[in-house]
Amino acid sequence: xxxxxxxxxxxxxxxxxxxxxxxxxxxxxxxxxxxxxxxxxxxxxxxxxxxxxxxxxxxxxxxxxxxxxxxxxxxxxxxxxxxxxxxxxxxxxxxxxxxxxxxxxxxxxxxxxxxxxxxxxxxxxxxxxxxxxxxxxxxxxxxxxxxxxxxxxxxxxxxxxxxxxxxxxxxxxxxxxxxxxxxxxxxxxxxxxxxxxxxxxxxxxxxxxxxxxxxxxxxxxxxxxxxxxxxxxxxxxxxxxxxxxxxxxxxxxxxxxxxxx
Numbered sequence: 001x002x003x004x005x006x007x008x009x010x011x012x013x014x015x016x017x018x019x020x021x022x023x024x025x026x027x028x029x030x031x032x033x034x035x036x037x038x039x040x041x042x043x044x045x046x047x048x049x050x051x052x053x054x055x056x057x058x059x060x061x062x063x064x065x066x067x068x069x070x071x072x073x074x075x076x077x078x079x080x081x082x083x084x085x086x087x088x089x090x091x092x093x094x095x096x097x098x099x100x101x102x103x104x105x106x107x108x109x110x111x112x113x114x115x116x117x118x119x120x121x122x123x124x125x126x127x128x129x130x131x132x133x134x135x136x137x138x139x140x141x142x143x144x145x146x147x148x149x150x151x152x153x154x155x156x157x158x159x160x161x162x163x164x165x166x167x168x169x170x171x172x173x174x175x176x177x178x179x180x181x182x183x184x185x186x187x188x189x190x191x192x193x194x195x196x197x198x199x200x201x202x203x204x205x206x207x208x209x210x211x212x213x214x215x216x217x218x219x220x221x222x223x224x225x226x227x228x229x230x231x232x233x234x235x236x237x238x239x240x241x242x243x244x245x246x247x248x249x250x251x252x253x254x255x256x257x258x259x260x261x
Contacts, residue, residue: 113142113259114185118160119252122182125162126227126234127248129169135229136169137179137209139194140259144220150181153192160187169227179212195219213237223258225251 050065122138129136139146154175158164160182168190169176178191196208197215206214213224217237224237234251236243238258246254 111261113261114140114160114182114255116256118182118185119255119259121160121162122165122225123248123252123255125165126225126251128162128166129227130232130234133229133232134166134169134171134227135209136165136225136227137194137213138165138225139179139181139192139213139216140223140225140255141181141183142221142223142259144222145183146181146216146220146222149179149192149194149216150183150189153178153181153189155189156180156187158187160185179216210235210237214242223255225255 046065050062053062053065122140126136126138139149164187165180167173168180175190179194180190181188181192194212195215195218196211197218199214199218202211202214207228207230209228210226213226213235214237216222217224217239221239226235226237227233228235233244234246234248236246236251236254243250243254
């Protein structure tokens with residue numbers, strides 16, 4: 001009987017279903033809280049109506065809906081371009097952070113994106129700003145050079161020094177708004193504009209400065225250090241990770257760990 005194996009499910013079928021479920025979950029999580037979710041449900045309803053019309057042999061309505069669903073893939077690419085971009089960035093950044101196929105990783109060679117001395121200077125500056133409740137937002141590049149972010153700010157090209165960082169974020173300083181970007185062991189630019197995250201899961205207690213840090217962490221492999229102006233708390237964001245309430249020593253240790261290849 002040919003129908004004997006109709007309901008048979010193999011290991012590959014289970015893996016296939018789990019992979020599709022994972023992809024749908026990740027895309028939905030990134031799109032949740034945006035207008036893209038509403039459009040997704042509308043397209044899903046149209047597709048379900050088309051399937052029902054075909055099953056009931058309703059020729060006219062199925063033809064009309066078929067024309068609509070025929071361009072569904074193109075419509076989804078246009079409507080969900082930001083979510084698809086975020087998903088691809090997530091996959092790419094996950095690989096880069098793991099370095100699974102890196103020749104340097106295989107050979108056990110190490111190098112640094114930022115010297116330990118400059119990490120110590122940064123941690124000291126953040127600790128001082130924390131004690132004074134001075135808000136700060138600092139982006140540290142790794143593989144992504146963040147050129148598009150740097151171009152939105154004012155070029156500095158200075159040494160990474162605690163006092164210099166404090167002067168940037170002093171409330172009356174002309175460059176205190178926006179983020180400072182550190183690249184190649186240098187203070188590359190200040191007053192940079194970062195993309196703000198639309199993630200609905202971000203706690204309400206986190207302000208715009210934190211949302212900007214999360215936004216760039218979603219789109220690159222940069223490390224984002226935030227000092228809260230309201231609480232003085234020091235936070236570190238990278239990838240999907242969020243560390244809050246760090247001390248100077250904890251921040252320094254974590255940065256040294258993450259900035260070592």
